Amino acid sequence: MTLTSPAPAVAAPAVPATHARSWLLVAGSRPEAFAEAENAADALILDLEDGVVPSSRAQAREDVTRFLAGGGAGWVRVNNVTTEDWAADLAAIRGLPGLRGVMLAKTESSDHVDRTAAEVPGTPILALVESARGVEFAFDIASAAATTRIAFGTGDFRRDTNAGDTPEALVYARGRLVVASRAADLPGPIDGPCLTGEPDLSAALAVTRSMGMTGKLCMRLDDIVAVNRELSPQNTDVAWAAETIARLGVNGENVADGSDLPKLARARRITHLVTVFSGKD
Numbered sequence: 001m002t003l004t005s006p007a008p009a010v011a012a013p014a015v016p017a018t019h020a021r022s023w024l025l026v027a028g029s030r031p032e033a034f035a036e037a038e039n040a041a042d043a044l045i046l047d048l049e050d051g052v053v054p055s056s057r058a059q060a061r062e063d064v065t066r067f068l069a070g071g072g073a074g075w076v077r078v079n080n081v082t083t084e085d086w087a088a089d090l091a092a093i094r095g096l097p098g099l100r101g102v103m104l105a106k107t108e109s110s111d112h113v114d115r116t117a118a119e120v121p122g123t124p125i126l127a128l129v130e131s132a133r134g135v136e137f138a139f140d141i142a143s144a145a146a147t148t149r150i151a152f153g154t155g156d157f158r159r160d161t162n163a164g165d166t167p168e169a170l171v172y173a174r175g176r177l178v179v180a181s182r183a184a185d186l187p188g189p190i191d192g193p194c195l196t197g198e199p200d201l202s203a204a205l206a207v208t209r210s211m212g213m214t215g216k217l218c219m220r221l222d223d224i225v226a227v228n229r230e231l232s233p234q235n236t237d238v239a240w241a242a243e244t245i246a247r248l249g250v251n252g253e254n255v256a257d258g259s260d261l262p263k264l265a266r267a268r269r270i271t272h273l274v275t276v277f278s279g280k281d
Contacts, residue, residue: 002226014144015042017075017101017124018149019276021231022224023217025077025193027051028060032072034067034074040223042215044059044074045173050087051077061092068098075099075126079114090119101126101148105211108133117146122276124148126190135173142184151217153190167207172235178212184197188214195219205230232277233270241267 014094015021020042026033028048038044046067052060066075076093081086083102101124104116113125116264125146129135130153142150152174154165163169177189191213201223208216209230216227233241244267248254252264 014279016239017126019214019273020190021215021277022150022227023075023190023215024221024224025051025217025219028064028076029053029056031063031067034063034072037071037221038074040218040221041218042228043100045077045103045217047077048085049077049079053203054085057088061089064091065096066097068093071097073100073177075101075103077103077128078106078116080104081112082106087114087119090116094120099123101129103151105131106134106153107141109137111138113141113144113147117144121179126151128153128178129158132157135176140177140182142180142186147184148184149187149215150181151190151215152177152192152213155198157192171211174207174211174213188212190215190217192225193217193219194275197222201226202230204232228277237270238274241270245271 022041023043023045024037024041025047026037027043028046029052034046046064048057048060048064066071068074068076076089078089078093086099090102099120102116102120103126104112105128107113107127107129108131113127117123117125123132123146124145126149127141127147128146128151129138129141135157136143136175138150141147154170157163157170158165158171174191183185189210191211193216194201205216214231216231218224219226244263248260248264248265252261255261255264
């Protein structure tokens, strides 16, 4: 697709990708939904992979390109590196002013990230881990220079491993991604979506939080409010953090023993998140 005029500059997102809670996937074949979805979640992902049937992918690339070149902004999920669509996806979106980053489907190695980054230099990569191999190589993936965060593709992981859909069946994979992210000095990973809404969504978010994951993929606009609320510091957390900092001192000047230090660190993190999510950071 040829562009005849430069696209206008795109404003920075309110919540940075490192802290984004809700990641809304919208099929690239639904351009009529792009504008409404753009500011609905912390991050918008325009999907050129599983959300688009192969016969519609060429048109979807044109529609996504038009949106990101014409003032819209978002991430793009591209096909995995073993496919011809991968190269075509990257060629279509390379250098577009509204491109926030690339979600790489079915990431299974740091080489997958490196090869993608070489095609779109300077673009953050969200590595979507969806297989047993991806989970086993999670630390290598997280350590790749361009990896901004890891996301968990629960549906494809279950198909690959024949695992059930209970929290217990997926606890190893989630834990592995959390530990790998922390070890590589990345933010907490992004959990897979809940496809059925409430009351299942609340239960799913409780699992996400308890595992140490800090974001969630969303397939429905209706889920975003709950995701942002539940993955933000709760009122009791904020009150505890304020009391702890007041008691121990902003710089720890009133710390009395070693157990106070992790409390102060957690309190600082909570207050920082409140600042980030309020748009004041």
